[in-house]
Amino acid sequence: MHNFPKTIYAIQHLAFEDLGALEDIFYQKGYRIRYVEAGVDDLRTALQYDGLTIILGGPIGVNDVADYPFLCDEIELLKTRLQARQPTLGICLGAQLMAKALGAEVYAGPTKEIGWSTLMLSETNHSILAPLANTHVLHWHGDTFDLPEHTIHLAASNQYTNQAFQYGKSLGLQFHLEVDAEHLEKWLIGHHTELKQAQINIQQLRQDNQTYALPLMVKAREVILNYMNYLKM
Template sequence: MLNLAHLPDTVYAIQHLAFEDLGAWEDVFYQLGLRVRYFEAGIDDLNKAFEHPGLVVILGGPIAVYETQDYPFLQEEINLLKVRLEKNLPTLGICLGAQLIAAALGSKVYSGHAKEIGWSKLTLASVENNPLQALEDIQVLHWHGDTFDLPAQAELLASSNLYPHQAFRVGNHILALQFHPEIASDSLEKWLIGHTGELRQANIAIPTLRAANLQFAPLLEMTSKTVLEQYLAQLNMAS
C-alpha cells in the first residue's frame, strides 16, 4: 500500500480541453484516497493551482506552446510553471503539459516532422527506477504533432520510433510524458469526435484508429495504473 501521508489529499489538474481529463487515472487517485479538483486554462485563475504544494497534473490539448499570441494564458502557465519547478513541487505533465514543462525549463518546443497519432511501443531508457518500466512492450497512445528539445537538467525516460523525446524527469518530483498513459478505454470515442478535423487533415482513417483503440486501450489502462503508483511512490524519495 502506498504511503501518501506526505501529500495533500487533493490533486489539482489543469485542463485545456473538456474531454482531455485525467481519464482512467482519476479513478486511481480516488482509490488511493486522493480527491481531484480541475482548473480550466484560459478561464480559471491558475495561480492557486500552480502554488499548490501537492501534486499538479497538467493535461493535454490541441493548441501549441508557442501560440501565445492567440492564447496568452499559455505564457502565464509557463511563467507560473517556472516558479513551481524551481521549488521542485510535484508536477506531472501529459502531452501539451509535458511540452509546457519543457518550455518552462528553457527548452524549445516546435512543430515536429510528422503527426504521431495512434498506438505504438516505447523504447525505454536504461535508467535506475524508471517509473515507466511497466510499459515495456505495451502499446501506448500517441496524439501530437509538436515536439521539444530535452531540457539540460532532465533525464530521458523513453523514446518512440518517430520522436526521441517521449518522456523525461527532473529528480523524482517532475515527470513529463509526451504520450497519453491516462486514456480511459470507455471514453476514446470522445477523442475521435472532438479531434475529427485533425484526424482528417492528417489522413488518419478513423475506423482503423477506433479498432486499434479497442485492441490496445484496455491493457494500457490496467498497466498505466502501475506507472502512476510508481511515480507517486518516488515522491517519497529525495530529489
C-alpha cells in the same frame, strides 16, 4: 514528505481531455481531484500548490501565445513551480509546457504522430515507466521538444526521440498514459478535423483503441502507483 497532500490539481485545456483512467486510481488511493480550466480559471491555485499538479493535453501549441495569451502566465507559473521542485506531471501539451518552462525549445515536428505504438524505454535505474515495456501507448501530437537540461531521458518512440523525461519529482510524458477505453470515442469526435487533415484512418484508430486501451490502463495503474510512492519518499 510523508504527509503528502491528499488533493490533486489537474489543469485542463480541453473539456474531454481529462484524467481519464487515472482519476479512479487516485480516488481509490484516497485523493481528491480539483479540475482547473486553463484560459478560464486562475491557474495560480494549481501551480502554486505544494502537492501534485497534473497538466493535461489539448489541441493548442505552447507557442500559440499571440492567440492564447494565458499560455504566457501558465509557462511563467510553471517555471517558478519547477524551480521550487514542486511535483508536476505533464501529459502531451503538459509535457511541452514543462519543457518550455525548463528552457528547452518546443517546435512543430516533421510528422503528426497519432496512433498506438510501443516506447523505447531508456535504461535508467528504477524508471517509473518500467511497467510500460512492450506496451502500446497512445500518441497524439504534432509538436515536439528538445530534452531540457538537468532532466533524465526516459523514453523515445520510432518517430520522436523525446517521449518522456524526469526532472526531480516531476515527469513530462509526450504520450497519453491517461486514456480510458470507454471514453476514447470522444477524442475521435472532438478531434475530427485534425484526424481528417492528418489523413488518419479513423476506423483503424477506433479498432486499435479497442485493442490497446485496456492493457494500457492496467500498466498505467502500475506507473501511477510507482510515481505516487516515489513522491512520498
